[in-house]
């Protein structure tokens with residue numbers, strides 16, 4: 001990959017459309033303020049982790065965003081549609097799985113899917129795609145009351161996705177899934193976010209999962225957002241070069257041909273050009289260093305934020 005392609009990737013990220021904008025959200029229960037000033041936004045195609053200690057207000061935030069709770073202040077826009085003044089249009093563009101799935105237990109999984117599809121005028125091809133997405137295969141013909149919690153979660157998610165939302169909110173989506181189920185769900189959500197340009201906000205206490213799944217994280221403490229954009233704060237990158245570097249000074253060798261470097265506040269494009277020039281190589285791959293995530297969490301905790 002050449003530098004012009006890097007520039008293209010960086011600028012196309014900048015061009016990504018904001019599909020959820022939450023501004024100065026406030027919510028109290030009987031004068032007990034849970035959310036004081038919550039602001040964040042999601043761009044199309046990105047998966048964002050939502051972290052914070054028990055009771056921080058993650059579910060409350062999500063419930064406000066999908067209109068299940070009435071906030072005392074602030075604005076919420078889904079794809080530029082205001083959740084109060086353009087409620088129907090906004091809600092059409094957003095889906096969520098926040099509490100235990102609400103399913104018709106005595107009906108089959110397939111009938112549940114088809115019922116919700118009929119209510120939302122969903123095309124046949126989308127129903128078939130979501131039947132496949134549920135991963136339930138033969139079990140789709142069985143009554144939901146015979147399903148495990150993990151199977152119900154998958155079915156509920158497939159139902160939520162029927163309407164091709166622009167934004168998907170997931171509260172602890174991995175609960176009830178076995179290791180294989182977690183891996184499969186993660187891969188499928190990542191693929192779906194990219195393919196359908198859907199933004200996903202995932203709340204979870206499983207940091208390892210957040211690390212594998214998300215592009216960046218936002219934290220919530222004392223009613224406010226603590227933003228930790230991985231690419232913004234993360235200054236460490238992993239690169240692959242077209243051939244091994246004999247003397248990789250200034251770079252950490254991860255394996256032959258793969259190196260990590262810290263940007264230290266510099267410009268990424270300039271730094272890559274310097275690496276290519278100094279070491280007479282071509283950079284053929286780059287990604288933000290996942291190694292950095294631990295440092296980001298440490299920073300988060302040092303600042304007094306529990307995750």
Ligand SMILES: Nc1ncnc2c1ncn2[C@@H]1O[C@H](COP(=O)(O)OP(=O)(O)OP(=O)(O)O)[C@@H](O)[C@H]1O
Pocket residue numbers: 029034052053054055056057058059060061
């Ligand atoms: N309907 C309600 N009435 C009164 N208090 C509520 C209500 N819903 C939530 N709360 C309180 O608001 C606070 C935030 O709860 P919330 O469920 O949003 O936290 P959370 O970050 O999702 O926690 P967890 O990680 O444990 O799921 C808690 O103290 C909770 O008791």
